Amino acid sequence: MKRCATVLAIMAIAMACGACRDKEATLSLLVWEGYADSSFVRPFEEAHHCKIVASYMGSSDELVAKLRGGSASNYDVISPSSDVAASIVRAGLAAPLDLSSFPSYDQLSARLRNSPLVKRDGQTYGVPFLWGPNPLLYDTTVFKEPPESWSILWDPKFKGKISLWDELSSVYMTAQVLGYDKPDPYQIYNLSDEQLEAVKKKLIELKPNIRKYWSTGGELTNLFQNHEIIAAMGWPLMTSQLRKLGFPIGETIPKENTTGWIDHLMITAASRQKSLAAQFLEYMSEAQTQKKATDVTGYSPANPSSTTLMTEDEKRNLHMDDPDAYMQRIYIWQDVPRRAKYNEIWNEVKAAQ
Numbered sequence: 001m002k003r004c005a006t007v008l009a010i011m012a013i014a015m016a017c018g019a020c021r022d023k024e025a026t027l028s029l030l031v032w033e034g035y036a037d038s039s040f041v042r043p044f045e046e047a048h049h050c051k052i053v054a055s056y057m058g059s060s061d062e063l064v065a066k067l068r069g070g071s072a073s074n075y076d077v078i079s080p081s082s083d084v085a086a087s088i089v090r091a092g093l094a095a096p097l098d099l100s101s102f103p104s105y106d107q108l109s110a111r112l113r114n115s116p117l118v119k120r121d122g123q124t125y126g127v128p129f130l131w132g133p134n135p136l137l138y139d140t141t142v143f144k145e146p147p148e149s150w151s152i153l154w155d156p157k158f159k160g161k162i163s164l165w166d167e168l169s170s171v172y173m174t175a176q177v178l179g180y181d182k183p184d185p186y187q188i189y190n191l192s193d194e195q196l197e198a199v200k201k202k203l204i205e206l207k208p209n210i211r212k213y214w215s216t217g218g219e220l221t222n223l224f225q226n227h228e229i230i231a232a233m234g235w236p237l238m239t240s241q242l243r244k245l246g247f248p249i250g251e252t253i254p255k256e257n258t259t260g261w262i263d264h265l266m267i268t269a270a271s272r273q274k275s276l277a278a279q280f281l282e283y284m285s286e287a288q289t290q291k292k293a294t295d296v297t298g299y300s301p302a303n304p305s306s307t308t309l310m311t312e313d314e315k316r317n318l319h320m321d322d323p324d325a326y327m328q329r330i331y332i333w334q335d336v337p338r339r340a341k342y343n344e345i346w347n348e349v350k351a352a353q
Contacts, residue, residue: 105127161211171199
């Protein structure tokens with residue numbers, strides 16, 4: 001009888017342990033590359049006894065398409081950029097946040113925190129995470145000095161050696177080259193039909209120089225590594241990755257300035273893990289986590305307190321020694337009223353022979 005009781009007890013314990021494992025929560029993310037790196041995700045998993053599963057997007061339009069295409073319930077946390085954050089809120093795809101659950105929220109940059117992009121009817125739907133530019137990346141063995149202008153991409157001697165992002169940022173950049181950002185820089189997000197036609201013509205003129213339109217950070221990194229290209233629009237993430245690999249990569253903001261973004265973390269309205277997702281957003285807002293995220297991505301943190309964990313060189317490299325001056329050179333992505341028309345123009349450029 002004792003032996004039987006012992007066996008039954010062991011079986012009960014085993015079943016209980018199995019049940020605990022079965023109940024391990026899973027948090028699903030749909031985010032930009034670099035935003036679920038194990039260096040900062042794993043500590044959260046261990047502390048909360050959960051599993052984080054990340055999918056990555058290559059553009060803001062890809063994110064919106066997945067959310068509106070019936071896949072919203074597949075994700076708990078998303079990282080929309082400033083060009084689509086407002087439309088996601090308007091569409092009811094994000095859940096409002098209880099800011100009393102975010103002790104680190106007040107530490108975030110007031111300039112980013114007060115952005116109207118993620119606020120509606122007195123509620124807040126996202127927390128700023130990281131921000132940065134879409135700079136011009138170049139091979140320093142080809143360019144001994146940083147290129148002064150985006151127009152270098154159109155130089156006929158670079159036939160087949162240029163890459164552009166397969167995204168509307170390429171439209172914005174070309175509008176800058178054509179001077180449509182003057183006198184109002186944010187006019188590039190609301191171009192007229194006539195201006196969009198001129199942008200299309202200019203981009204089609206660039207096609208002989210295009211080796212490939214890249215859609216993921218890894219793809220652009222490989223294009224440089226394989227010496228297929230010598231210049232491209234990119235992200236600081238690729239600069240960071242290529243420097244770690246020993247590739248001679250340079251990064252600059254040309255005289256026309258550049259576009260950039262503020263990425264927010266949001267909880268989807270369809271999430272079944274809203275409590276855990278809220279704890280994740282708080283964790284990602286903390287100074288230590290933000291420092292780890294900047295180490296991976298090369299992007300600037302939304303939490304200025306993270307600079308206390310940085311060396312002076314790290315602060316300078318992330319432009320946190322004078323972030324306001326750096327932001328003056330970045331036209332932060334805005335809601336594009338005629339986004340469908342912009343995408344139509346971009347698709348016509350890619351289809352042109």
